[in-house]
Amino acid sequence: MALNIVIMAAGKGTRMKSTAPKVLHKLAGRSLLAHVLGTAEQLQAQRTVVIVGHGAELVEASAPGPGRQFVRQEPQLGTGHAVQHLNGDVPLIRAATARALIEACGGERLALLTIALPDPTGYGRILRQGQxxxxxxxxxxxxxxxxxxxxxxxxxxxxxxxxLKRAVARLKNDNAQREYYLTDIVAMAAADGVPVVASQATDETEVLGVNSPAQLAELERRVQRAQADTLMEAGVRLADPARFDVRGELICGSDVEIDVGCVFEGRVSVGSNVRIGAYCVIANASIADGAVIHPFTHIDGEKLGVQIGAGALIGPFARLRPGAQLGDEVHIGNFVEVKNSTLAKGAKANHLAYLGDATVGERVNYGAGSITANYDGANKHRTVIGNDVHVGSNCVLVAPITLGDGATIGGGSTLAKDAPAAACEDEEALSTTSAARHRSSHARALSCGLRSR
Structure with a gap:
């Protein structure tokens, strides 16, 4: 049986009190319409038509895809003004429920999806005579x-x-709202001798609509609790499933612990024996086995992603930005920011530092207050730090620059030239735009002996 799907997404959503089209409000990190389109794709229809009205341009731009058509409904005069099959503001309908409804229709009957609700306020009531x-x-x-x-x-x-085409053409607006109701075709079907059947959904959550911020918030909590339950059934230990949000996809290994207030966005993969502290925000990242993410850490890989190696220690109050690739046992401490940088096994930046566009070798100790000056006002440049390098506190590494294996950079240095392997550089290696300070050889040796802790 050939199947065409029509999704009603034209409503303004007056009770949302928002300038955004109702179907573009987010539920679990995706728009309401995106949820419905995801279900529609699973039904493998010949074509999917989305009826748009309020904010049509925004709705159309949000949902491009092969086989989709958009039809504009102007003005919005009730649901009967355009044919519907799915509602863009009923986001959680399951494909299995939709298939059962299509089978009940069989191309010959008018099939309605119904459900018995404890509080049916706001919904159209089913009128029956027996079955x-x-x-x-x-x-x-x-x-x-x-x-x-x-x-x-x-x-x-x-x-x-x-x-259905003939029935829609006969719709009238002689009701309290002066609107065209698609639901009126049920009485037409009875009059025309077309059998009307009901297919009942069993889960209230999948048929709940969104008409107000309060309803959206309630549905969000239902979705999040369901996701929390699924994870806990798989062995994930959540400190409080009521204070937990997945706004994308979260994949967890065994013996994962997640404290309260954590938010996961995009695609996040978590290995086994990982601990995530309270109030972390993690998006588009992969976390390997045994890593610890301390509280209040912010990780967002965006398109480039973030990779965290096995046994790494991150945070608290750390920030990992797109392109951060951390090897095994790397330490990123409080108020350290890493962007588009690779840190090899055992490298440490424990406090108050910035690493941007850098390649950092194994066992590097990067001191508090040190930064890579990677942007010259026009272009980004890369910093390369070899293995076993020690960078003292409050250093500025002016890129492009390379520090050879085993080099030591004294605290407070501003370095604008390469440091050879095993070199000991101090403030006399300043940029040519800075005033060099003259020190005795003894003072220089002391400077080169500084280490970050």
Whole structure:
């Protein structure tokens, strides 16, 4: 049976009190519409049509993809003004539920997805005569007796295409809101002799719509709790599943511990025996076995990603930016920022430092307050630091620059020229734009003996 999917995404969402189109508000890190489109892709339809209206340009730009068409509905006069199959503001519908509805239709029947809710306020009620579905009455137009009904229409239906086209053409707006309701075609189907059937969803969460910030927040907590439960069932230890957010994809190995208030975005992979402290934000990163991420650490790999090696210690209050690649047992301490840099095994930058566009060798000790001056106002330049180099506190390494294996850079140095292997450089290696200080050989030796701790 050929399948066409129509997604209704034209509504303004007045109760959201926002200038953004309702379907572009985020749930678990993705727009409401993106969730629905993901379900639609699993149904393998011949084509998917998205009906847009308010903020059409923004909605269209947010959801490009092969086989998708956008149709603009102007003005927005209720759901019957355009055909719908899925609703862009009902984001969590499962593909299995949608398939069951399509099978119930079979190309011959009008099939409605329904559910019994403890509190059906705001939803259209299903009118029955025994097992027969007679129609749907919108909440605003229902009588007190009809308000007492708990079975509601979820906004999703499947119908024979040819009959549906004729039925839509007969819709009228003689109701309290002067709108066209697609739900009116249920009564038309009964009058036309088209069987009307109901396919009931079993999970309330997957059919809940979003019409206000409060509803969006409630659905967010349901989604996050479900994700937390799945992780805990797989063995992840969450200090408090109510204070935990995954806004993308989180993959965990065994014996992972995650403290309260952590947020995961994009794609995050966590190895076994990893500990993540409280209130960390981690996005687009891979963390190897045995690493420890101390509290209040911010990691965001964006497109380049961040790699953290086995046994590494990160934070607290550290920041890893795109392109940070940390080897095994690397230490990045408090208020250290690393961007587009590679640190080999055992390298340490324990406090108050910046490493940008750098290649750092094994066992390097990078002192507090030291920075790589990688930007000259026009271009970025790279710093290369060999194995076993010691950089003292409060140093400025003016790139492009190379420090050979075993070099020692005295504290307070501003270095603008390469340092050979095993060299001992002090403040007399200053940039030509800085005033060099004259020191006795004894003072110079003391300077070169400084070490960061």
């Amino acid at each position: 027969r579905v007679l129609g749907i009455v919108e909440h605003k137009d229902a009588t007190p007796e009809q308000h007492a009904l708990r079975e509601v229409y979820t906004g999703m239906m499947a119908a024979p295409t040819a009959w």
